[in-house]
Amino acid sequence: MSPHPLSPSPFGRGGPPGRPRWSLGLVVLLLTGCGQRDRIVVGSKNFTESDLLGEIVAQQIERRTALPVGRRFHLGGTFVCHQAITSGQIDLYVEYTGTAYTAVLKHAPVADRDSVYGAVARDYAERFGLVWGKPFGFDNTFAITVRQRDATRYGLKRISDLAPLASRWKAGFGYEFLERADGFRGLANAYGLRFAAPPTAMDLGLTYRALAEGKVDVIAGNSTDGQIQALDLVVLEDDRHYFPPYEAAPVIRQVAVTRHPDIAVALAQLGGKMSDAEMRRLNALADVEHRDIATIARDWLRVNVP
């Protein structure tokens, strides 16, 4: 399935209403849970990689501390997670430096890895009371992706190779890529991309399928998506270094770290442990082979963080 699974949208068809007994239990749980916050709640965004990293972080905290860990996974994207963590609904989630830098802090995109991490960590601490942990070690950048067939036929390797073809090609992008400062508009300027028609705005998860089925010719996926290999797609190189680095790292509320310093220790053990290839492999296990996320996380932790 897609890395941004075909989930019911918040305004699409809702699921069946919860059973009364269930909701009663939930209310009781919430009431008792609110009394003393001795529980860490881990969130994640609505795509596989974020769920995977959330699960890894959650299990790591469970292994290394005595704290019970709640999971609020698959929240509606960057801004929903940001809202949730700044309002204290969740204590922790995995964010990407470039996303925080451009989309949350609204800086113009910069391509220097260290300065982005430094600026993000400083601003988050000052403005939101949030601490950035050590990055996992991989970079999940926007991946301008085409079909392997087209790449071979037109000799496409880099994004700049696209410029002469763009006027005959159709693009399909997710709403976030179309709206973000480090998204389509900047990319089109940086590379002089002029598509035949304005890009089709659609759900991100559907863009992979639309590309594979030949309904569009170029999309913006994520470089660590397992889908890219599975659907015989190729990522074009960002030869003008338009995209900032997107290093994944846990972001946690300062309050939670102060109260439970052992969490910081547990998280630090994850720093630098995940390469691009390793992340891609885990995503493929979940998306292509449909393996259970909790199992993937458990196996990975056992091998890499003994």
Next chain:
Amino acid sequence: MQGIHGSRMSLLSFYSRNSQEVLGLVGQHLYLVAISTGAAIVVGVPLGILLTRRPTWRGPVLGVANVFQTVPSLALFGFLIPLPFIGGIGATTAIVALVLYALLPIVRNTYEGVAGVDPAVREAGRGMGMTDWQLLTQVEFPLGFGVILAGVRVATVVSIGTATIAAAIGAGGLGVYIFRGVAVVDDTLILAGALPAALMALAADGLLGVAERRFAWRRK
């Protein structure tokens, strides 16, 4: 929330600045709802009538219509993209999905409306020597029309809300503002899409409600 949004503007200034675009999206939205509800009526009403003639089909047909209600729209789009003629990306796929979602209330109410006619009235018709076709067109359909219209009303109002998902498959409509607003958490943008859709739903509900009442009145 406060921290992440520097430039936010009021809904009114948004509309005045983007009036052309807003009108275009409202037009797309109406188009999607009109075509899909129209198609759902053309398919659903005869299907509902057919069920009153073939009672054993009732369970399976309503079951299938029920199942469509429970398939998440994005999953449905995923299945539709590779299909020729009814799939791909754009308005066609969105309309197919909206038709599938609108079928249940129309089929069900048509069935209930026609099957729910007082058996005594039906017997009287038969006693007068009416054929099945005459019984349907002159007795059952006119008497059940109020219930059928109520189903169309529900389908229309629900479609106006559901049509916002068309924006997920590149078909435009007011959902574009909602999707963009959710992507960057801009309440103004979300409201810019949700508010006209809500007003449209209220208007459709009111108009069809008047038609329903007028019909019920005429029947007496």
